[in-house]
Amino acid sequence: MVKMLRGRYQPQKLIGRGGFGRTYLALDSDRLNAPCVIKQFAPQTKGTKAFNKAVELFNQEAVRLHDLGEHVQIPALLAYFEHDHFLYLVQQFIDGKTLIQEVLESGPMDEHSIRDLLLDILPVLDFIHRHNVIHRDITPTNLIRRDTDRRLFLIDFGVAKHFGEALSEAAPGTRIGTEGYAPIEQLRGGQAYPCSDLYSLGATCLHLLTGCKPEKLYDHMAGNWRWQDVLAQQSRSVSPELTAVLDRLVMDAVGERFVDAPAVLAALDSSPTFRGNVPGWVRQHPESQAATPTAPQPDSVAVPTQNSVAVPTIDAQIPQTSPPPATATAPAPTPLPTPATPALAMPVTAPDPVKAPDRPAESDNWQCVRVLSGHQSWVTAVAFNPRSATLVSGSLDDTIKVWDLQTGAQMVTLQGHPRGVNDLRISTKGQVLVSCGDDGTVKVWNLSAGRLIHTLEGHARDVTSVTIGHKGWILASGSKDKTIKLWKLDKGTAIRTLLGSPAAVRAVAMMPDESTLFSGGLDNKVRQWDLKTGEMIRFFSGHVSPINDVAVSTDGLFVVSASKDKTLVVWSVGTGSIIHVLKGHNQEVNSVEIAPDNRTIVSGSNDRTVKVWDARTGTLLHTLLGHSHVVSAIAIHRTGRLIASASADKTIRVWRLGGN
Known part of the structure; x- marks a missing residue:
C-alpha cells in the first residue's frame, strides 16, 4: 500500500x-x-x-x-x-459498531429498540427508493450505529441496483443478497423491489430481537416463521402491534408485504401501542402559525443587559390536575410510580406547579441577528459568558472558539482535546470554562487568559456532558462508561463516582444549590442523584427512546428532558410526575435549555429547527428556521433575550427576542 x-x-x-x-x-x-x-x-x-x-x-x-x-x-x-x-x-468513516456487534456484546434488543431501529432506517430506505435504487443487502452487519450521536448508517451499496435493472431477469443461478435476509425473489431470480429491502429489514429485526439468525427462525417444513416461539422460550414477548408489522415485513409473497417504507411508518404511527408513547396530555401550537422567518443580518448584536428585563412576578399556581385546554383530547397525566426499592423511594406530595413570572408579549418574535462561521465540522456545544458579550462554542473539529457577540469575530481558539468536543459550560462568574470530549477527559480552562488549568482523567470512555453548580465548587461529568464523576472545580480533584446507571450517560444537569444532580442516557430514564451521599434518589420513566439532554429550572421545581423519541417531557422535581409532554419536533430532540425566567423552554432537533415553548402551559410559541442541518446544542443568555443554536451545518446562530 x-x-x-x-x-x-x-x-x-x-x-x-x-x-x-x-x-x-x-x-x-x-x-x-x-x-x-x-x-x-x-x-x-x-x-x-x-x-x-x-x-x-x-x-x-x-x-x-x-x-x-x-x-x-x-x-x-x-x-x-x-x-x-x-x-x-x-x-x-463511521466510528461505531454494527448492530450485530451490539447484539453480540449486549444481548438481543427489546421492543422499543426495534421500533427505534425501524423509525431510524425506514426514512433512509424511502430516500434511496425515491432515487430508484434498491439496496438488496440489508443485514445487521450493514447497519452501523455511530458512537458520537447514536445515529444509524446504512452501508455497503456493492450490490445495489437501479429499480429497472433490479427487475430484469438475472442469469441462471444468480443469487443476490445474503442468505436468510434476502427474499425469495432475489435468491431465485435476482429480481428486487422496494418491498424486497423491507423484507431484509424485517429479517434483520427478527435476528436482533431474538439473537438468532433468520434461517433458525423459519420453519421450512411448515413454511412459516417461528420467531415468536423463540421469544417465548426466552420468556419474552412483544406487543401484537409490532408483531403484525414484523410478520407483514417478512411475508413470502411480494403482494402481501408493505408496498414501501412510508406504508410501514404509517402502520407504526397508527398502532395504539405506539401512539402517545409518553403518558400525559400534549399541548401544541400549530407549526404553521409558529414559523418565524430568518431576519437579515445586521452588523452588530446589541447584547441586552439585566436591567432591560422586567422584574418577575409570580403568577397563580397551576395545579397538576388542572384540566387541559379545549383542544386537548388526552386525559391529564397521572403521577409516575417511584422505584420499588424502599431505600430509593420518596414520599409523593401535592404536585409542584411550574411557577410563571411575567414574560414579554407572545407577539414578540425571535429573529436571527448573527451567523457565526469558522468551525470545520459539527458544532456540538455552545454557551454564553454571563459576564461579557462573548460566546463560546465547541466542535467535532477538536477546537473551542470564543466569539465577540458585537462583531461576530473569533477572539480565541482553544486547542486541547485531541478528539471532538462534546459539551462545555461556563461558571457563573464567567472566569472558568469546562469542556469534555471523545478523548475521555474533562478540561478546565481559565477563560480570560485562554489557558488550560486542569485535565481531569478517570472516565474509561468518551465524556458526553458536563455541568457546574451555581456556587462554582462542584463539577459533574457524564460518560459512555455508564458513570458520573464529581470533581472539585478549583483543585481538579475527584470527589466520588456515581454508579448505578445501566447504560451510557448522555446528559447531566445540576441543581443551582449543588445538592442534586439529574442525568439522562440510553436507558430512556431521567435519574435523580443526591450529591452529598452519591445515592440515586429516584428515576423518572416515560420516554421510549434514549435521552439526549436534560435541564433543570433555576428555582429547582421542574426538569425537562429531550429524547430521541421526538418529545420533551417536563417533570415535577417534587413528585416525579409529568407536568407536560411537548410535541412538535418531527425528529429526535438533541438539546434543551430553560430560561432564567423559569417560564421559557428552548429546544433543538435533528429536524433543523429551534423551538420555543411556554413551560407553564406546554404550548409551542415559536419555531426558528435557518439551519441547514441538525441543531445539536442550545444556550440561553442570562437575560433570556438571546438564544444561541449550534448545528451540524458548522455554524452558530444567535437569535434575539424582538430582533431590533
Missing part, C-alpha cells in the same frame, strides 16, 4: 480483506486529517468470470453512491479513482 494516494489520503491500517480487495482506515490530509475509509480493489486473479463480476460490483458501488447524492445516514463518497492499476473508493 502506498503511503499517500493522490497526495491526500494516508492509509493507516488494514481493517478488512476479501477475495477481491482490502479495506483500510486512512486520514484525509485535505480535511484536517479526518478519518476516512479506503476500499482497494486488488484481486489475486484476472480474466475470470468472477473477476469481471467483481469489477462490475466495485464500479457499481461508486456509481450508486454518486447517484444517490448526500444523505446524513449514508457514508459519503469522497473519491473514486485508479492508481497503479488498482481501483480505489474513498468513503466517509
Whole structure:
C-alpha cells in the first residue's frame, strides 16, 4: 500500500480483506486529517468470470453512491479513482459498531429498540427508493450505529441496483443478497423491489430481537416463521402491534408485504401501542402559525443587559390536575410510580406547579441577528459568558472558539482535546470554562487568559456532558462508561463516582444549590442523584427512546428532558410526575435549555429547527428556521433575550427576542 494516494489520503491500517480487495482506515490530509475509509480493489486473479463480476460490483458501488447524492445516514463518497492499476473508493468513516456487534456484546434488543431501529432506517430506505435504487443487502452487519450521536448508517451499496435493472431477469443461478435476509425473489431470480429491502429489514429485526439468525427462525417444513416461539422460550414477548408489522415485513409473497417504507411508518404511527408513547396530555401550537422567518443580518448584536428585563412576578399556581385546554383530547397525566426499592423511594406530595413570572408579549418574535462561521465540522456545544458579550462554542473539529457577540469575530481558539468536543459550560462568574470530549477527559480552562488549568482523567470512555453548580465548587461529568464523576472545580480533584446507571450517560444537569444532580442516557430514564451521599434518589420513566439532554429550572421545581423519541417531557422535581409532554419536533430532540425566567423552554432537533415553548402551559410559541442541518446544542443568555443554536451545518446562530 502506498503511503499517500493522490497526495491526500494516508492509509493507516488494514481493517478488512476479501477475495477481491482490502479495506483500510486512512486520514484525509485535505480535511484536517479526518478519518476516512479506503476500499482497494486488488484481486489475486484476472480474466475470470468472477473477476469481471467483481469489477462490475466495485464500479457499481461508486456509481450508486454518486447517484444517490448526500444523505446524513449514508457514508459519503469522497473519491473514486485508479492508481497503479488498482481501483480505489474513498468513503466517509463511521466510528461505531454494527448492530450485530451490539447484539453480540449486549444481548438481543427489546421492543422499543426495534421500533427505534425501524423509525431510524425506514426514512433512509424511502430516500434511496425515491432515487430508484434498491439496496438488496440489508443485514445487521450493514447497519452501523455511530458512537458520537447514536445515529444509524446504512452501508455497503456493492450490490445495489437501479429499480429497472433490479427487475430484469438475472442469469441462471444468480443469487443476490445474503442468505436468510434476502427474499425469495432475489435468491431465485435476482429480481428486487422496494418491498424486497423491507423484507431484509424485517429479517434483520427478527435476528436482533431474538439473537438468532433468520434461517433458525423459519420453519421450512411448515413454511412459516417461528420467531415468536423463540421469544417465548426466552420468556419474552412483544406487543401484537409490532408483531403484525414484523410478520407483514417478512411475508413470502411480494403482494402481501408493505408496498414501501412510508406504508410501514404509517402502520407504526397508527398502532395504539405506539401512539402517545409518553403518558400525559400534549399541548401544541400549530407549526404553521409558529414559523418565524430568518431576519437579515445586521452588523452588530446589541447584547441586552439585566436591567432591560422586567422584574418577575409570580403568577397563580397551576395545579397538576388542572384540566387541559379545549383542544386537548388526552386525559391529564397521572403521577409516575417511584422505584420499588424502599431505600430509593420518596414520599409523593401535592404536585409542584411550574411557577410563571411575567414574560414579554407572545407577539414578540425571535429573529436571527448573527451567523457565526469558522468551525470545520459539527458544532456540538455552545454557551454564553454571563459576564461579557462573548460566546463560546465547541466542535467535532477538536477546537473551542470564543466569539465577540458585537462583531461576530473569533477572539480565541482553544486547542486541547485531541478528539471532538462534546459539551462545555461556563461558571457563573464567567472566569472558568469546562469542556469534555471523545478523548475521555474533562478540561478546565481559565477563560480570560485562554489557558488550560486542569485535565481531569478517570472516565474509561468518551465524556458526553458536563455541568457546574451555581456556587462554582462542584463539577459533574457524564460518560459512555455508564458513570458520573464529581470533581472539585478549583483543585481538579475527584470527589466520588456515581454508579448505578445501566447504560451510557448522555446528559447531566445540576441543581443551582449543588445538592442534586439529574442525568439522562440510553436507558430512556431521567435519574435523580443526591450529591452529598452519591445515592440515586429516584428515576423518572416515560420516554421510549434514549435521552439526549436534560435541564433543570433555576428555582429547582421542574426538569425537562429531550429524547430521541421526538418529545420533551417536563417533570415535577417534587413528585416525579409529568407536568407536560411537548410535541412538535418531527425528529429526535438533541438539546434543551430553560430560561432564567423559569417560564421559557428552548429546544433543538435533528429536524433543523429551534423551538420555543411556554413551560407553564406546554404550548409551542415559536419555531426558528435557518439551519441547514441538525441543531445539536442550545444556550440561553442570562437575560433570556438571546438564544444561541449550534448545528451540524458548522455554524452558530444567535437569535434575539424582538430582533431590533
